[in-house]
Structures are given as C-alpha cells and as structure tokens.
Amino acid sequence: MKAQVIVRLKEGVLDPQGEAVSHALNGMGYDTVGAVRQGKLIELELSDTDAQTAQNKVKEMCEKLLANTVIESYTVEILT
Amino acid sequence: MKAQVIVRLKEGVLDPQGEAVSHALNGMGYDTVGAVRQGKLIELELSDTDAQTAQNKVKEMCEKLLANTVIESYTVEILT
Numbered sequence: 117m118k119a120q121v122i123v124r125l126k127e128g129v130l131d132p133q134g135e136a137v138s139h140a141l142n143g144m145g146y147d148t149v150g151a152v153r154q155g156k157l158i159e160l161e162l163s164d165t166d167a168q169t170a171q172n173k174v175k176e177m178c179e180k181l182l183a184n185t186v187i188e189s190y191t192v193e194i195l196t
Numbered sequence: 197m198k199a200q201v202i203v204r205l206k207e208g209v210l211d212p213q214g215e216a217v218s219h220a221l222n223g224m225g226y227d228t229v230g231a232v233r234q235g236k237l238i239e240l241e242l243s244d245t246d247a248q249t250a251q252n253k254v255k256e257m258c259e260k261l262l263a264n265t266v267i268e269s270y271t272v273e274i275l276t
Contacts, residue, residue, distance in 0.1 A: 181224065
C-alpha cells in the first residue's frame with residue numbers, strides 16, 4: 117500500500133520560501149495572489165498489509181524523522 | 197479562495213532526497229518501507245471569486261514558475 121504524508125509549517129512560523137513565491141507571482145502580474153505557504157509531500161511505498169498498522173507506523177516515522185514537530189505539522193493518509 | 201498545488205517528480209526521474217529518506221527509515225528499523233518520493237505542496241491564497249478562472253490562472257503559474265515541467269508534473273485543486 118501507499119502512504120501520503122503532507123508536512124506543513126505550523127501557523128505563525130515564517131515561511132520565507134512561500135513569501136518569495138508570492139512576491140515572484142505578484143511581480144509576474146498575478147495580483148490576486150496573497151499569502152503562499154510551501155510544504156512537503158512525501159509518498160511512501162509500504163509492504164504492510166494492515167492499513168491501521170501502516171497508519172500508526174507512518175505517524176511514528178513523522179514524529180521521528182519526516183517532520184520537525186517543533187515548527188511543522190503533518191497529516192498521514194493511507195492509500196490502497 | 198485557496199488553491200493547493202502538488203508538484204511531483206515525473207516517473208523515471210531520480211529522486212535522491214526520497215532515496216535518502218527511504219534508506220534512513222530502513223536503517224531505523226522500518227523495513228516495510230520501499231520506495232519514497234518527495235514532492236512539494238504549495239498553498240496559495242487567492243482573491244479571485246471564480247473557481248474556473250482561479251484554476252486556469254494557477255495552472256498558468258505552475259507552467260511558468262511553480263513547476264519545472266521538464267522533470268515535474270503538477271496537480272491543482274481549488275478549495276473554497
């Protein structure tokens with residue numbers, strides 16, 4: 117099965133990369149673009165067969181490696 | 197409204213960052229983890245009011261700035 121992890125900066129954490137994108141888009145004439153936030157998408161192939169086990173494992177991986185939980189939040193979705 | 201853009205490396209394009217994550221997870225004992233691919237999530241605040249216009253604009257932004265279409269593919273989702 118596949119797992120999709122999305123890691124976002126927490127609200128209130130400055131996102132200079134997103135700001136740069138926003139400014140660049142405004143400069144290109146896209147004046148309806150306001151704030152931009154950039155995050156990470158991590159897609160994992162798993163050989164687990166039980167979705168609940170997989171979900172728990174991937175959450176653990178997020179806590180330990182994939183996200184910096186001081187400044188980032190994450191969501192885990194298990195796809196079949 | 198909000199737009200969510202996901203940018204992924206195209207199939208067949210090497211993803212050293214994803215490979216590093218995969219190896220790290222295997223090394224930490226998560227031996228059910230196979231291939232890992234890493235992509236980007238870009239969330240934009242838009243002051244447009246029409247979803248179709250917004251969708252078209254964001255696609256244009258992807259072609260011009262947000263994605264490198266030689267090696268990356270993208271999906272655009274408009275959220276209200």
